[in-house]
Amino acid sequence: xxxxxxxxxxxxxxxxxxxxxxxxEQVTVSELARRFDVKVASLYSHVKSSQDLKTRIALYTxxxxxxxxxxxxxxxxxKDALVAFADVYRDYGREHxxxxxxxRMRLDAETAAAGAGVRHAQMTRxxxxxxxxxxxxxxxxxxLLGSVFHxxxxxxxxxxFSHSAPDSEETWRRILDALDALLRNWPTEPTL
Numbered sequence: 001x002x003x004x005x006x007x008x009x010x011x012x013x014x015x016x017x018x019x020x021x022x023x024x025e026q027v028t029v030s031e032l033a034r035r036f037d038v039k040v041a042s043l044y045s046h047v048k049s050s051q052d053l054k055t056r057i058a059l060y061t062x063x064x065x066x067x068x069x070x071x072x073x074x075x076x077x078x079k080d081a082l083v084a085f086a087d088v089y090r091d092y093g094r095e096h097x098x099x100x101x102x103x104r105m106r107l108d109a110e111t112a113a114a115g116a117g118v119r120h121a122q123m124t125r126x127x128x129x130x131x132x133x134x135x136x137x138x139x140x141x142x143x144l145l146g147s148v149f150h151x152x153x154x155x156x157x158x159x160x161f162s163h164s165a166p167d168s169e170e171t172w173r174r175i176l177d178a179l180d181a182l183l184r185n186w187p188t189e190p191t192l
Contacts (some may be wrong), residue, residue, distance in 0.1 A: 006036065008046040012056045016064075019057060019098025024105070027098070029053055039142055058105040062116040065092055065103055069123055078130045079180040085127055086176055093153025100153060141183060143185040148175065 010086040013034060019027050029051040033040040065088070087090065093100040107115065124142045126135045133141055155161060161168040 006038070006042070006046060008056070009038075011043060011046050011053070012060050016096075016099050016102070017055045017062055021098065021101055024057070024098045024101035026055070027054060027057065030155075051101070054102065054105060055107065055111060058101070058102040059111070059115045060109060061096075061099040061102045062120065066090070066116040066119040068092060069120065073123060073127065079176075080097070081127045081130065082145075082180055082183070083176050085123065086145070086179075089149035090153045090156070090172065093150065094157055097157045100150070100157075103184050104150060122176050128183070131186065133183070133186055137186055141186065145179070150180065 011032060015027050015032055018032060018035065021030070029043050029118045030040050030048060030050075032053065033043050036043075046161075047056065061111070069085055069088045072088045076084050107117070121142065124145060125138060126137050128141050152175065156168055162169065
């Protein structure tokens with residue numbers, strides 16, 4: 001029987017908060033049970049395993065991040081949309097480092113297809129339509145943007161930019177200017 005007050009949704013939210021506190025890799029059903037002061041067995045009516053919990057946290061995070069991104073880019077286009085979208089990823093990564101790591105969890109194809117990751121790709125491609133990229137260049141650009149957005153936030157959270165000038169905010173703005181310029185002048189042929 002499920003413990004009164006415990007729901008799958010509540011456990012997933014608590015797991016996401018735990019990920020931000022201790023790191024996504026450290027999230028387990030056992031640790032979550034300690035947080036709720038319950039026996040581990042009482043959580044298994046809500047989640048199957050620590051892997052299931054992590055998958056649910058990843059899906060929750062992708063949905064939360066997609067909602068923020070959609071709100072940020074609504075009514076925007078071109079560089080304005082690119083900057084708003086990028087800022088959401090960076091801010092989210094700095095505010096929620098454990099959740100940001102969860103968003104990058106490798107999901108099986110069926111789970112990924114049913115999750116909000118699809119929305120992220122659709123929003124990225126919608127922004128890129130303003131730059132007139134066609135396939136396969138649009139896919140290359142989606143991968144570039146994801147790498148920059150996630151990578152910069154990860155390095156910044158880890159303190160990678162805290163020991164030298166200029167300020168990381170200035171660098172971020174320059175990176176976004178450079179990405180906009182690159183997307184407007186995307187190379188037509190591979191140079192390698």
